[in-house]
Amino acid sequence: MNITKNKSVLTLMALAMGTIFLTSCGEDKKEKEEQDATVKQVNAIDTPAVSLITVTKGKLNSSISVPGELIPYQEVNLYAKVNSYVKKLMVDIGSEVHKGQLLATLEAPEINSQLASAKSKIEQQKAVYFASKATYDRLVNTSKTPGTISQNDLEQAEAKKNSDAANVEAAKSDYAGVAANLNYLEIRAPFDGVITQRNVNPGAYVGSGGNGNVPLFVVQDQKRMRLVISIPESSTGGLNNKDKVTFSVRSIPNKKYTAQVVRLAGALDEKLRSERLEMDVYNKNKELLPHMFAEVDVPLPSRDSTLIVPKSAVVTSTEKVFVITVIDHHAHWVDVKKGIQSGDNTEVYGDLKSGDKIIKVATDEIRDGQIVKDN
Incomplete structure (x- = not known):
């Protein structure tokens, strides 16, 4: 009985020791796996795969x-140069007109009186001139007899004649001005x-003393218009007048x-820091109206062969831009500047x-300077 009992005790002790050993081995293995995973994470941070x-x-x-913005190719405000009254209007808003066409007639009665006065002055100066010329001619004929007319009197008569002739020409100029x-x-x-x-309407008083700075008419050329845009400084490099x-x-x-680019300012606006571009737009069917706003797509072609990289390769940090x-x-780290971007690529x-x-x-x-490894 004692022998059997002792064997049982020994067996239990052996099983207990085995269990402890196995448990210890399992814990060591788990701890090692955790250590290996930590080492891998550290190595991944220290040596990232890229x-x-x-x-x-x-x-x-x-x-x-x-x-x-679409603006008229030509636009002009028409004013009255002289103070006058509107006599007749030949056109209205929306009227199509041609170069030289009469749009309105004005009347200024005082101009007629000024014209008559200027014409009378011409006749008056002519009469004075003819009298002085006749006097001069008589003196010339008399001076042919020696000792009858002094040279000084002859010269003064000639000067008077020439002066009166000049006054006639001045009177004619005044008449032409009126x-x-x-x-x-x-x-x-x-x-x-x-x-x-x-x-304005018929009968309105116009001119500097009338409607002041308000034009009588505004005329626009709408068959051909200018499309005006402003290009930011960063995008002005490759544009020319061959682009559309x-x-x-x-x-x-x-x-x-x-539309094709026709005019480039060749300078930047001081306030906007942009360049003005103009395109000619032909509008024969009048679909487009002056001062319409437009959304314009402007091509930015690269003129030279440059280095191309994916956008994801360029880092923009608070410190710098680099690849x-x-x-x-x-x-x-290599400092770079970005150029034109298209799709997923960019110039650097x-x-x-x-x-x-x-x-x-x-x-x-x-x-x-960090160590990296190929992915």
Whole structure:
């Protein structure tokens, strides 16, 4: 009995020791796995795996959308030069007119009296001239007899004749000046266009003492208009007068119009820091109206071959803008400037060359000089 009892005790003790051993081994294995996972995480942080791409050269074509305005190719305000009354109006708002067409006639009775006075002055000066000329001619004939007329009297008579002749010409000039005012009593169209404003009625007193700075008519050339836009400084580099733009207006949203760049300011506006561009738009069917706003798509073609990288490779931090090159498994920050962007790619300018390896998805968490490994 004692022997059997002792064997049972020994067996239980052996089982207990085995259980303790196995439990200890399991805990050691779990702890080792946790340590290995921690080491891997630390190594992953210290040596991140990255995807590399090669810097290439190429050209990007991009575009920007800017607001624009349609303005008449020509627009003029017509005023009355002389104080007068509106006698008759031949056109109204919306009338199509042609160059030289009579738009209105004015009347100024005082001009007629001034004209008559100027004409009388001419006749008066002519009479004085004819009298002095006759005197001079008689003196010349008399002077042919020696000793009858002194040379001084002859010279004075000639001077008087010439002076009176000059007065006749001055009177004629005064008459022409007054007569020219008659032309200002007719308001004519300076070019083909449309009357967009009529601010007077028959009988109205116009001129500097009348309606002041209010024009009688406003005439616009609407068959040809200017599309005016302002391009930001950063986008002015590659544009020239061979580029074409597309635009749309709110009143016809489903239609796209095309226009060619014709005029570039060649300078930046001091306030907006932008360059003014103008395109000629032909509007024969009058779909477009002056002073409409337009949404304009402006192409920004790259003129030179530049370095192209994915947008994800460019890091914009609070410190700088850079890409990360990898040389001998070490990361290096390279300062760059961004150019035209198109799709997922962008131009960059900096201390890079074609063939350099850079990180495809870069972040400022990858520090300068840090060891990295290829993914």
